Amino acid sequence: MRIIDTHLHLVYPDRLSYPWLSGAPQINKPWTVEAYFAEALPLGIDAALHMEVDVAEPQMLAETEFVLGLPRVIGAIASGRPEHADFPAHLERLAALGRVRGVRRLLQFQPPELSTTPLFRDNIRLLAQYGMTFDICVKSHELTYAPPLIAACPDVQFVLDHCGNPKIADAEWESWTVRLEAIAALPNVVCKVSGILANVAPDWTVDQIRPYVEFVIDTFGWDRVVWGSDHPVVTFFADLTRWVNASREIVKDASADEQAKLFHRNAQRVYQID
Secondary structure, three states: OOEEEEEEOOEOOOOOOOHHHHHOHHHOOOEOHHHHHHHHHHHOEEEEEEEOOOOOHHHHHHHHHHHOOOOOEEEEEEEOOOOOOOHHHHHHHHHHHOOEEEEEOOOOOOOHHHHHOHHHHHHHHOHHHHOOEEEEOOOHHHHHHHHHHHHHOOOOOEEEHHHHOOOHHHOOOHHHHHHHHHHHOOOOEEEEEOOHHHHOOOOOOHHHHHHHHHHHHHHHOHHHEEEOOOEOHHHHOOOHHHHHHHHHHHOOOOOHHHHHHHHHHHHHHHOOOO
16 A cells, blocks of 8 residues: 655754754654655655754745755645744745645644734635645644634645644543544544654553544544654654554555545645645
8 A cells, every 4th residue: 555654854964953853862863865765665655745844943945945855755844934924925935946735833832822813824824825734733732722723714724733642651532532523523624643653652552552543533534634654753662664554554444445545645635746
């Protein structure tokens, strides 16, 4: 089964600055496209969308321009600051690069009011004019930030990253499911099956994560889910191979059509990949 990775982070410290990586020593090193695809291609991953890596703000455009020139990177979800008045100009520059499929502004650990201002929401609405998505990345206790923003921008396609980041190591369930259902009730959002291995204990098992992935698929439906590796963050408690194998194991009883939707077909539609 072919896989398009919708959430690949690449790190090139010789070219770009990643201030936050000083607090993540396990992955604070180069992560190149060649090293990634050496592991990914035998797993069936033949293409990837690069997800912005929260570079230093002056380098946001440079990061996007650079990764779009790398092999098998078929598009980018670029970094942006919709809270700034110059966001429309930034969006124009991104559009001029070609193959920018969406924008992400990390909302996790940000003040709740960041995404509630008229300026932020007006700027997000501009994405529809360019056919670009907006990826929402929040922690599970912050999921209540998402529905008001999604509802205020009905023409924009939203993507909820990392299954909404359930705290699996703490056996979080009810609070996460209730918040996720509120998001899934909105038609203009899909959920990304990615990133959950950042929220597990080191001794995690497939049976432990299975209910979370199955709940996402049951709640959003097979037409509203996409798959991502979250590489190299996935290496905190696993590796790419183990995450791919776990994902396949969880959905092995689904039809070939359903699996194709999760692993590549929905990504082509949502991110407008040719």
